[in-house]
Amino acid sequence: MFNLSEEISRIDWKVFARRMLSNVLILGAIFYFLFSFWDVIRQEALYAYWRIRGQVFTVDEVKDVEPPKPSPFAALLGQPTPLKVIPKSTQFGIVIEKIDVNSPIIADVPTSDKRAYLAALQKGVAHAKGTVKPGEVGNSYLFAHTTLDFWNYGPWASVFNLIRKLEKGDRIVIFYKGKRFDYYVKGKEIVSGFNTTPLTRTFDTPYLTLQTCDPPGIAINRLIITAELR
Structure with missing residues (x-):
């Protein structure tokens, strides 16, 4: 018993x-x-789903967008309609259609003032003080978070999580003072976190540089994307 x-x-x-x-x-x-990597996992899963489904995001008129090549998965799930992206800001904003980035840009943020740039990054993507504005000849430098502790950095904590997915020829759309500037990716590299060369580079044509941490949440390296205005 x-x-x-x-x-x-x-x-x-x-x-x-x-x-x-x-x-x-x-x-x-x-x-x-899981909590720390939630935003990274969520964005990776969404990106994979968009690619399988053939989902297109565009700042152009939807009727002008060429539909993606059909895939077996898209045929099963139904080819989605391209989604029109309304920029968060046309005064200073960035849209990267391939990875569904849509963020305001904070102008003239000092890169040597940690308090200032951390405050700016809670409001969107930061434009480095001393670099040119969109459309001007030279290097327009933008940087943003790719962080794990998103609860500390607000809604823009992971805005650049997926820029490593960008490839040569992908479009980055910048809005500035109501005008639109289309940049196209030229290169991608990883540099040491202490390497300031990407910030100080000079160009003879209008260029855009994007910077974020690599890997996500760790500042040991920087992922650098360069793009040229067309």
Whole structure:
């Protein structure tokens, strides 16, 4: 006959406590990992879904957009209609259609003032003070977060998470003072976090540089995207 009190008396409570603590620590670590990487995982999953589905985002008129090449998955799921993107700001904003980036840009942010640039990055993408404005000859330098602790940095904490997906020829649309400037990706590189060369580069034509952390949330390296105005 089952005797509860007898069974309880047989339990080695020290072993039980150690096992419980181990399980709690393991579950806590898993939860923290998923919570920290949630935005990265979410964006990666959405991007994969868009690519499989053939979803197109565009700042152009939808009727002018060439439909993507059909895929077996798109045939099964139904070819989606291109989605019109309304810029967050036409005074100073960025739209990257391929990865669904749509953000205001904060102008003339000093890169040497941590308090100033962290405050700016809570409002959108930052434009480095001392670099040219869109459409001008030279290097227009933009930087933004790719961070894991999004709860500390607001809604723009992961705005540049997917810029590593950009390839040569992809379009980056910049709006400035009501005008539109279409830049096309020319190159992609990873540099040391202490390397300031991308910021100080000079160009004979209007260029755009995007910078973010690589890998996400770790400032040991910088991912650099360069694009030229057409």
